[in-house]
Amino acid sequence: MSEAITNTSARFEGDGVVSFTTAALDAPATGLARIRVDVCALCGSDKRLLASGADVVPGHEVVGTVIESAAGAPAAGTRVVVFIPVSCGQCAACRRQQNNRCYELRGLMGWQFDGGFAEYMDVPPQCLIPVPDDIPSDVAVLALDTFGTAAHALRLGARTQPSGIEDLLVIGCGPLGLGVVAVALAMGIPKVQAWDPNGSRLALAEALGADAAPDLEGTNRHQVVAEVSGAASARASAQDLVEPGGAILALGESNEPYLMPATPRWRRTDCFTVRSFYFPPTEVDDNWELLRSQGARLRDTIMTPTRLSDLEDTFTRFVDGEYVKPYITHEETR
Numbered sequence: 565m566s567e568a569i570t571n572t573s574a575r576f577e578g579d580g581v582v583s584f585t586t587a588a589l590d591a592p593a594t595g596l597a598r599i600r601v602d603v604c605a606l607c608g609s610d611k612r613l614l615a616s617g618a619d620v621v622p623g624h625e626v627v628g629t630v631i632e633s634a635a636g637a638p639a640a641g642t643r644v645v646v647f648i649p650v651s652c653g654q655c656a657a658c659r660r661q662q663n664n665r666c667y668e669l670r671g672l673m674g675w676q677f678d679g680g681f682a683e684y685m686d687v688p689p690q691c692l693i694p695v696p697d698d699i700p701s702d703v704a705v706l707a708l709d710t711f712g713t714a715a716h717a718l719r720l721g722a723r724t725q726p727s728g729i730e731d732l733l734v735i736g737c738g739p740l741g742l743g744v745v746a747v748a749l750a751m752g753i754p755k756v757q758a759w760d761p762n763g764s765r766l767a768l769a770e771a772l773g774a775d776a777a778p779d780l781e782g783t784n785r786h787q788v789v790a791e792v793s794g795a796a797s798a799r800a801s802a803q804d805l806v807e808p809g810g811a812i813l814a815l816g817e818s819n820e821p822y823l824m825p826a827t828p829r830w831r832r833t834d835c836f837t838v839r840s841f842y843f844p845p846t847e848v849d850d851n852w853e854l855l856r857s858q859g860a861r862l863r864d865t866i867m868t869p870t871r872l873s874d875l876e877d878t879f880t881r882f883v884d885g886e887y888v889k890p891y892i893t894h895e896e897t898r
């Protein structure tokens with residue numbers, strides 16, 4: 565039994581308001597391990613919860629250290645990332661270690677279960693993945709939504725192409741789009757172009773090693789188009805730009821419906837549209853390798869350390885575009 569500890573955690577009240585509570589922690593519920601949160605990154609998808617309010621502690625890109633283990637969890641002292649799908653462990657997908665495809669998904673950490681905008685977090689053992697010692701926590705966090713989601717989408721996309729992906733256009737240079745750029749380069753995709761209406765965001769993609777696409781005009785120009793913005797106009801552009809036989813990676817999320825219009829162009833285009841969700845644990849080892857080659861560069865290009873107590877202000881700056889990928893840390897900031 566550990567000594568009594570208090571936990572400060574954040575809540576989204578709606579309309580951009582963040583509140584905090586500090587309370588003594590009881591022992592974790594049976595079966596859950598407890599981690600100290602070392603890093604929790606802000607995600608574009610959090611903005612929707614920030615506006616609507618959330619019933620649980622938000623924050624779903626978490627690196628922590630196990631302070632109280634549980635059956636099936638890494639030992640106390642192990643540094644971990646939190647794999648957010650709370651999967652059943654027994655369905656056909658889970659038995660293949662494709663827990664992101666769980667047929668009986670119970671929910672997601674930071675969405676339906678308390679997440680990482682807090683000092684401590686209780687986590688089911690199947691959601692804890694140890695971090696290799698040589699990867700710092702502010703790089704390891706990129707293994708989740710930024711590298712993990714990007715790499716899985718690119719791998720799914722590659723399976724649709726007889727010789728893999730040789731020509732990629734990334735539309736939208738937010739954190740995930742920049743992650744797609746970094747992963748594509750780490751994977752050795754020979755031609756990686758990026759586009760964003762915001763010149764400073766596009767410059768970040770160029771800093772990572774992508775070429776700037778001159779425009780989004782024309783048709784049949786790219787083998788694979790990663791649409792990461794979620795904007796209706798960008799989705800329409802992706803449908804024009806993809807080559808026959810190519811693939812659109814539909815990663816961008818928005819509240820707008822995804823349209824498959826019965827226009828002559830789209831009706832006469834023979835291609836793949838790939839939608840992916842997160843990544844399976846089986847890909848994590850390969851993703852650490854990708855992070856070793858491009859992770860520190862991506863961190864230095866997009867990330868800003870901040871404090872939990874500054875979360876509301878950090879979100880304001882994130883929504884305004886001042887920060888690309890801020891994260892809270894309880895460690896001394898770099």
Ligand SMILES: [Zn+2]
Pocket residue numbers: 607608609624625709
């Ligand atoms: Zn996220």
Ligand SMILES: [Zn+2]
Pocket residue numbers: 651652653654655656657658665666667668669
């Ligand atoms: Zn399952």
